[in-house]
Amino acid sequence: MKTRIITGVGLFVAICTVLMLSGFEWFLNTVVALLCVAAVFEIYRATGAKDNRALFAVSCVAAAVLPYIAVPYYEYITAVLFAAAVVLFTCLMAKNKQIHSIHPALSALIALFIICFYKTMTAIRSEKFGFFTLTLAVVICNVDDIAAYFVGKGCGRHKLAPVISPNKTVEGSIGGVVCSVAVFLAVGFALDKAGVVSVNYGRLAVYLAIASVIGQLGDLSMSAVKRIAGIKDYGRLFPGHGGVLDRFDSLMFVLPFTYLFCSVTGPIFS
Numbered sequence: 001m002k003t004r005i006i007t008g009v010g011l012f013v014a015i016c017t018v019l020m021l022s023g024f025e026w027f028l029n030t031v032v033a034l035l036c037v038a039a040v041f042e043i044y045r046a047t048g049a050k051d052n053r054a055l056f057a058v059s060c061v062a063a064a065v066l067p068y069i070a071v072p073y074y075e076y077i078t079a080v081l082f083a084a085a086v087v088l089f090t091c092l093m094a095k096n097k098q099i100h101s102i103h104p105a106l107s108a109l110i111a112l113f114i115i116c117f118y119k120t121m122t123a124i125r126s127e128k129f130g131f132f133t134l135t136l137a138v139v140i141c142n143v144d145d146i147a148a149y150f151v152g153k154g155c156g157r158h159k160l161a162p163v164i165s166p167n168k169t170v171e172g173s174i175g176g177v178v179c180s181v182a183v184f185l186a187v188g189f190a191l192d193k194a195g196v197v198s199v200n201y202g203r204l205a206v207y208l209a210i211a212s213v214i215g216q217l218g219d220l221s222m223s224a225v226k227r228i229a230g231i232k233d234y235g236r237l238f239p240g241h242g243g244v245l246d247r248f249d250s251l252m253f254v255l256p257f258t259y260l261f262c263s264v265t266g267p268i269f270s
Contacts, residue, residue: 004240036063042234049107089221120259141250151175218253
């Protein structure tokens with residue numbers, strides 16, 4: 001527990017630093033590239049597809065290079081890949097007991113999801129008031145996770161996905177969503193009253209409710225891959241927390257949702 005707490009504090013400081021310096025595009029692109037390379041390495045190692053050297057090399061190069069490149073029709077590509085990811089991971093979760101391995105081609109597709117979805121971090125930050133939107137997307141994952149854990153520990157009775165993640169409960173999941181909505185509506189109200197930003201409360205409430213569910217979907221999705229691969233954690237990069245895909249699994253899904261939500265409905269902050 002001590003190691004987990006120390007690592008958690010270090011991650012908190014690192015995340016705050018990245019958010020504060022995210023206005024420098026080259027810096028944020030570099031962070032995204034490092035995140036993508038580490039995550040791609042983890043998914044290939046977990047599924048055993050790392051032995052396919054050509055496919056692994058192509059994915060690693062894409063992870064290192066694409067965050068710096070402007071991709072044509074990126075919004076539409078993200079929408080298609082996000083829909084595909086939801087369908088794919090829903091199937092993996094539903095048939096978790098029947099699937100015993102991940103094909104290298106499927107590993108490459110998941111790697112593509114990882115690269116495209118983490119890359120949306122830069123697109124979100126580039127928008128007006130993007131700092132607040134990006135911070136919201138990053139922090140909501142942590143608040144939802146912490147709230148779901150404590151509510152689940154306190155009054156969780158019904159298992160949410162016993163095969164994939166035995167410790168998660170329906171009560172914890174609902175508690176995570178409710179707490180996230182309440183906390184961030186309160187924070188939004190405080191920022192609005194302080195004159196820092198103007199908040200579209202209806203848009204914010206809808207975003208918070210859906211983003212919390214999407215974050216939990218991301219968590220369960222990457223857990224489903226771990227169960228199929230027969231591993232406990234994706235890595236040891238963060239002692240006590242696992243690897244990139246253990247710590248930032250929810251964020252991988254919340255980021256593209258945030259980008260697409262704001263593109264369709266308009267900005268949350270103004």
